[in-house]
Amino acid sequence: MDSTLIILGALALSSAAATVAGCAEDLESDVGSQSNPNSQVQLAPQMGNIHRYFNKAISGEPVSYGLYVAVAGTIAWALMNIGMSTIFALVIGAGVAAFIHGVYAVSAYLGRIVGQSQNFGQPVYLDVVITHLGPIVGHGFIAVFCMLLAAYLATSILGNPFPLPLVALIFGITVGAIGSSTGDVHYGAEREYQKYPFGGGVPVANHGDIDIKAEIGIRNGMDSSYFCSKLGGPLTGLTFGLIVFLDGWRGIVGGILGNALGGSLISKSIIAIIVGIILVAVMVCLNRLVEVYARKKYGPYTDR
Amino acid sequence: MSHGGGGHAAELYPENQILAIGTILAIMGMYISQFFPQVSMLLGGLLASAAIVAGANTTRKVAAYGLGTGVPSIGMLSLGMGIISSVAGIYLVNTVVKILGAGSELLYIIPIVVIVISVVLGYIVGRLTVKPIGMKIPVMVESMTKLSLMGALSIIGFCTAYAGGFLPNIIIPGSIENGVMALAFIAAGMGILHPFNACLGPNESHKRTLTLAVACGFLTWFIFSVARLDVVSSIASIVLWAVVYKEFIKQSLKDACCVYYTPEIPKREM
Numbered sequence: 001m002d003s004t005l006i007i008l009g010a011l012a013l014s015s016a017a018a019t020v021a022g023c024a025e026d027l028e029s030d031v032g033s034q035s036n037p038n039s040q041v042q043l044a045p046q047m048g049n050i051h052r053y054f055n056k057a058i059s060g061e062p063v064s065y066g067l068y069v070a071v072a073g074t075i076a077w078a079l080m081n082i083g084m085s086t087i088f089a090l091v092i093g094a095g096v097a098a099f100i101h102g103v104y105a106v107s108a109y110l111g112r113i114v115g116q117s118q119n120f121g122q123p124v125y126l127d128v129v130i131t132h133l134g135p136i137v138g139h140g141f142i143a144v145f146c147m148l149l150a151a152y153l154a155t156s157i158l159g160n161p162f163p164l165p166l167v168a169l170i171f172g173i174t175v176g177a178i179g180s181s182t183g184d185v186h187y188g189a190e191r192e193y194q195k196y197p198f199g200g201g202v203p204v205a206n207h208g209d210i211d212i213k214a215e216i217g218i219r220n221g222m223d224s225s226y227f228c229s230k231l232g233g234p235l236t237g238l239t240f241g242l243i244v245f246l247d248g249w250r251g252i253v254g255g256i257l258g259n260a261l262g263g264s265l266i267s268k269s270i271i272a273i274i275v276g277i278i279l280v281a282v283m284v285c286l287n288r289l290v291e292v293y294a295r296k297k298y299g300p301y302t303d304r
Numbered sequence: 305m306s307h308g309g310g311g312h313a314a315e316l317y318p319e320n321q322i323l324a325i326g327t328i329l330a331i332m333g334m335y336i337s338q339f340f341p342q343v344s345m346l347l348g349g350l351l352a353s354a355a356i357v358a359g360a361n362t363t364r365k366v367a368a369y370g371l372g373t374g375v376p377s378i379g380m381l382s383l384g385m386g387i388i389s390s391v392a393g394i395y396l397v398n399t400v401v402k403i404l405g406a407g408s409e410l411l412y413i414i415p416i417v418v419i420v421i422s423v424v425l426g427y428i429v430g431r432l433t434v435k436p437i438g439m440k441i442p443v444m445v446e447s448m449t450k451l452s453l454m455g456a457l458s459i460i461g462f463c464t465a466y467a468g469g470f471l472p473n474i475i476i477p478g479s480i481e482n483g484v485m486a487l488a489f490i491a492a493g494m495g496i497l498h499p500f501n502a503c504l505g506p507n508e509s510h511k512r513t514l515t516l517a518v519a520c521g522f523l524t525w526f527i528f529s530v531a532r533l534d535v536v537s538s539i540a541s542i543v544l545w546a547v548v549y550k551e552f553i554k555q556s557l558k559d560a561c562c563v564y565y566t567p568e569i570p571k572r573e574m
Contacts, residue, residue, distance in 0.1 A: 063490070063493070067490045070486055075530055118561050124557065125564050169486040169489075
């Protein structure tokens with residue numbers, strides 16, 4: 001088969017995997033109140049809000065996802081080296097990573113809650129640990145497996161020169177970083193501070209004064225996840241999928257046009273860079289249009 | 305006491321004692337891995353987790369100065385210095401032996417060279433955080449030096465255990481070129497930063513943090529055992545980890561003000 005076709009297929013598959021990974025990663029961090037929401041959950045008992053959120057203070061999302069995908073990648077790489085089939089190796093690697101994830105999640109919850117339990121009267125809710133652990137580990141498994149698949153495609157078909165464990169680490173850090181930056185916008189403060197008006201941000205004086213009552217009963221991390229699975233998670237996934245897709249596509253266009261122009265590496269790279277600049281310019285224009293539209297339609301903003 | 309850390313609670317063991325034990329055990333582990341490669345993962349991995357425990361203890365000491373969100377950064381910085389020192393030490397000695405034509409016995413001092421480089425690097429980074437950056441933490445220079453040392457020891461410890469020796473012809477293809485060092489970076493980093501990052505707060509206790517540090521050390525050892533497909537050390541590490549982790553959970557539930565199994569919010573005077 002034509003090698004360009006195979007590369008295009010691999011690129012489409014890894015972009016799809018990245019989309020699913022980004023979505024699962026965001027929902028996982030919503031269940032566990034990771035990243036920014038975590039600090040607010042941590043502060044809540046000191047503000048008198050005894051809560052039932054899961055407080056997953058493992059580390060920032062980039063670092064923890066770097067760990068999971070690197071663990072999965074190294075184990076899958078070792079299993080493939082002894083001749084195991086690729087899919088099995090990827091699944092087993094992601095499975096071990098899910099176990100590590102669960103272990104760190106439980107110790108993070110217990111450690112942070114108990115660390116301020118005596119002074120502020122925040123109880124340890126074991127039912128929260130048990131009910132939240134499944135969605136956390138499950139979403140984490142999906143995210144890690146999809147990222148690992150993308151990393152494997154990058155090393156085996158898309159011509160990434162680095163070994164799989166290293167590429168897995170970088171991909172893990174990337175998915176965590178995108179989930180942290182895009183996902184937080186859609187969840188972060190907004191879901192935890194619904195008693196404050198939308199759009200104004202959260203003043204420092206209100207930090208930790210989170211909502212602990214939900215539509216039905218006492219709010220917990222699962223409610224955030226239901227809320228975010230409509231827009232926040234899919235948008236995070238779309239962002240990450242687009243990043244992987246457009247970046248790979250840039251190289252492929254460079255390759256195809258460069259081959260037509262004589263095929264030297266320099267001309268391919270220059271075309272890829274130009275395509276990249278065009279993409280960034282288009283994105284900037286689109287972002288500006290969306291921002292202006294949103295300000296006009298929703299914002300209580302005044303013209304300055 | 306500070307809002308983020310709130311540490312400086314009573315210390316169970318002095319920091320330097322834990323540091324010394326961690327250093328000696330990790331060095332022993334490297335030489336055992338070198339001379340007895342058949343048990344490199346079993347003993348080398350076990351002893352390398354001592355460096356993680358000591359590193360986590362030093363993280364607790366320095367991060368208790370209110371570096372609430374800075375704990376992961378401290379851990380990553382520690383391992384960043386560690387990975388530079390490890391790679392520099394290995395390649396430096398290798399190059400010296402090749403160029404000067406010195407005896408290959410010189411290669412056996414690689415762990416010592418790595419330690420020296422990491423201490424020097426940690427001291428320089430510590431001075432930089434104090435002078436141009438202006439962090440006013442009294443133990444900063446000292447802690448950076450110790451963290452760099454522990455980062456280097458845990459990285460080269462696990463890489464040596466994985467490859468089965470620290471000689472350049474073993475560790476360069478066995479741990480560096482195949483990317484396993486990336487795993488050593490992030491897994492050992494998480495072991496060093498996680499215990500205090502998880503346990504911080506006004507009711508943090510040294511005993512609980514240290515128990516979690518030991519559990520994280522064993523968990524890192526387990527990760528490397530599985531990655532090396534070493535069945536015996538996988539089982540040994542997971543059993544030891546389970547024992548320590550159970551102890552951590554028991555301590556946490558004991559130290560909590562109350563433990564609920566139902567969705568019940570305590571009534572509080574507002």
